[in-house]
Amino acid sequence: MVIIGMKNVSSLLSTRFNKHKILKTYQEHLSLFLNHLAQTKYGEKPKELYEPIEYMMQLGGKRLRPILCLMGYELFDSKTENALPAALAIEVFHNFTLVHDDIMDNAPLRRGKVTVYQKWNMPVAILVGDLMMIKAVDFIRESPSKQINEMLTVFLATAREVCEGQQLDMNFETQAQVCLDDYIEMITLKTAVLIGASLKIGALAADASIADANHLYEFGKNIGIAFQIQDDLLDCFGNDSNTGKQVGGDIAANKKTLLYIELLSSVHKDDRTLIETLSSEQNMEIKIQETLKLYKKYQIKAFAEHQKQQYLDKAMLHLNSLTVKPEMLEVLRETALGLMERIA
Amino acid sequence: MVIIGMKNVSSLLSTRFNKHKILKTYQEHLSLFLNHLAQTKYGEKPKELYEPIEYMMQLGGKRLRPILCLMGYELFDSKTENALPAALAIEVFHNFTLVHDDIMDNAPLRRGKVTVYQKWNMPVAILVGDLMMIKAVDFIRESPSKQINEMLTVFLATAREVCEGQQLDMNFETQAQVCLDDYIEMITLKTAVLIGASLKIGALAADASIADANHLYEFGKNIGIAFQIQDDLLDCFGNDSNTGKQVGGDIAANKKTLLYIELLSSVHKDDRTLIETLSSEQNMEIKIQETLKLYKKYQIKAFAEHQKQQYLDKAMLHLNSLTVKPEMLEVLRETALGLMERIA
Numbered sequence: 209m210v211i212i213g214m215k216n217v218s219s220l221l222s223t224r225f226n227k228h229k230i231l232k233t234y235q236e237h238l239s240l241f242l243n244h245l246a247q248t249k250y251g252e253k254p255k256e257l258y259e260p261i262e263y264m265m266q267l268g269g270k271r272l273r274p275i276l277c278l279m280g281y282e283l284f285d286s287k288t289e290n291a292l293p294a295a296l297a298i299e300v301f302h303n304f305t306l307v308h309d310d311i312m313d314n315a316p317l318r319r320g321k322v323t324v325y326q327k328w329n330m331p332v333a334i335l336v337g338d339l340m341m342i343k344a345v346d347f348i349r350e351s352p353s354k355q356i357n358e359m360l361t362v363f364l365a366t367a368r369e370v371c372e373g374q375q376l377d378m379n380f381e382t383q384a385q386v387c388l389d390d391y392i393e394m395i396t397l398k399t400a401v402l403i404g405a406s407l408k409i410g411a412l413a414a415d416a417s418i419a420d421a422n423h424l425y426e427f428g429k430n431i432g433i434a435f436q437i438q439d440d441l442l443d444c445f446g447n448d449s450n451t452g453k454q455v456g457g458d459i460a461a462n463k464k465t466l467l468y469i470e471l472l473s474s475v476h477k478d479d480r481t482l483i484e485t486l487s488s489e490q491n492m493e494i495k496i497q498e499t500l501k502l503y504k505k506y507q508i509k510a511f512a513e514h515q516k517q518q519y520l521d522k523a524m525l526h527l528n529s530l531t532v533k534p535e536m537l538e539v540l541r542e543t544a545l546g547l548m549e550r551i552a
Numbered sequence: 553m554v555i556i557g558m559k560n561v562s563s564l565l566s567t568r569f570n571k572h573k574i575l576k577t578y579q580e581h582l583s584l585f586l587n588h589l590a591q592t593k594y595g596e597k598p599k600e601l602y603e604p605i606e607y608m609m610q611l612g613g614k615r616l617r618p619i620l621c622l623m624g625y626e627l628f629d630s631k632t633e634n635a636l637p638a639a640l641a642i643e644v645f646h647n648f649t650l651v652h653d654d655i656m657d658n659a660p661l662r663r664g665k666v667t668v669y670q671k672w673n674m675p676v677a678i679l680v681g682d683l684m685m686i687k688a689v690d691f692i693r694e695s696p697s698k699q700i701n702e703m704l705t706v707f708l709a710t711a712r713e714v715c716e717g718q719q720l721d722m723n724f725e726t727q728a729q730v731c732l733d734d735y736i737e738m739i740t741l742k743t744a745v746l747i748g749a750s751l752k753i754g755a756l757a758a759d760a761s762i763a764d765a766n767h768l769y770e771f772g773k774n775i776g777i778a779f780q781i782q783d784d785l786l787d788c789f790g791n792d793s794n795t796g797k798q799v800g801g802d803i804a805a806n807k808k809t810l811l812y813i814e815l816l817s818s819v820h821k822d823d824r825t826l827i828e829t830l831s832s833e834q835n836m837e838i839k840i841q842e843t844l845k846l847y848k849k850y851q852i853k854a855f856a857e858h859q860k861q862q863y864l865d866k867a868m869l870h871l872n873s874l875t876v877k878p879e880m881l882e883v884l885r886e887t888a889l890g891l892m893e894r895i896a
Contacts, residue, residue, distance in 0.1 A: 251712070251716075253716070254716060254719045254720055254723060256719050256722075256723060257715065257716060257719045308678050308679070308682060311674075311675075311678060312674070312675035312678060312679075330655075330656070331655075331656035331722055332719070332722075334652050334655060334656060334678060334681075335652070335656075335715050335718060335719055337678075337682070338652060338681070338682075338685065338715050339712060339715045339716075341682065341685055341686070342685070342708055342711045342712050342715065343712070345689055345708055346708055346712075349701075349704065349705075349708075357693075360693065361693075364686055364689055364690055364693075367686045368595070368683060368686050368687070368690075371601065371679050371682050371683045371686065372595075372597065372598060372601060372683075374679055375598045375600050375601045375676070375679055376598055378600075378675055378676075379598060379600060
């Protein structure tokens, strides 16, 4: 499968979209959303709470989730503006999780800018996140849709799952052994369900059938899992210019990625000691190179790629079950794959 | 006005209630709620998130807010069980704010037990609070009521205000001067609106008119303000056995209470230096006694009592505007006053 680089997404998509005149281009969706975002008032007083919200919401990013929400809507109705409150709700929710995650991770930077937690302080960041979560529910309820209750149900269930996923991720840090199923469950909850929910909530806002909305959810969720696996792959086998991250960062940090988990469950007895030694190796060059050799020896890359492909295949099955024009499906497929190249 | 001590509340109320056979007694409401609470499942996995929620929800307390919610319902409908999901939502929400406040305040204890933040850790406490907030919205939506949307609107607006109030309170700590209006706004948002909302959401669950629901809200809100002022009074003029707190704790901590704010705005020029000296006085005995002398000199106690009475009067005006049986109003009035003696 060819993954479209982010730099090419907008030019490629605008060509395709303009040719078909079916869905708005990525750029059109993005500017529609950014325009709405710029006009959004979260509140005024106390400014100590609302300024950090403005700051966080203007930090940028691909706006992956809100755009998927708008696309989910547009498959079933052309008045895309109607999906803006829901798209905003999803982006505000996503940013709420980032504000709180940054406290938990003691992170100094987010998208190259100082985190809310560092720019203000911890109590402010906790409250700002709380308020963003509340505002997100408010925004969902502003949607001009007959299916607000269904949208709220999906939104709240997803919000719960994202919290659960974050906790599972934290558990992994101290857990000696993590099995593949647990890992897939974690990335599903922490990231993939919100991708699925973005599309589903958009579809529901456009009064899509529950069946279509569910197929979109499964499409998004499985794409989300596939791209998390790809993230793990890129960290080991990508190159700096592609990912903006140094190769082997996960290995250096002893992160329990899909690759590492599979390695642990595949190795022969005689390589176990080597793995244990490597986990406390201080020379990062050696640590990364030796671990990569083990990945090669046990064909971990092929395993991960196979796993990823399975989730992509599942996603496509659901995509093809949608009762919308085939040309639309093609556009959605390509945009989603392009946008998801790295989950921002 | 005679305030009923907590130890007397249940016996007194059960007599009154049984005589009138109008509303359930405090004890009946409490056991109805506690029974529902004991049966509530918040979720299962990961247990690192759901165990702290169980722990927090079982810490106890007077359950003031959920009981007011049940009473708000019962004024308009006798099937009180229907208000249990909303009552639970409000108690879960209140406890979410406590979990996060305890992190912000670095508090070791809550109701005499170790705080979630201390018993587990900060990341867990942040996530636990987030999840409780989400669950609270879920519980509101479980209400068997025609007015769920109105209930949600009140709930979300109140949630936002409580966050704003907490921020205002934090602002006061570093603010050189706080005026009376700002103080009243802070206690209104931080505490009083949730008291009002508890009653209003209960009434809405019973399909009460918007007018009645709003009168109940104003009744609760004004009672809430009055009792926060009373809290400030008790801290200076109460005695240990009444409040369980040492007299003068607020003075010792340089807390900007209504009394202190009024003192600052009343003092003659020649007492200003004394106040400034006292604020950095290390001997707490002297600090408290000298500040109390100033309170006496400037009749601060009378001022605060007058303020409190004004809010109580406002509350009663709204109570008397309710279109329910006068006997019910009497019971509600006494229970609310009894329960609110100290806002737990």
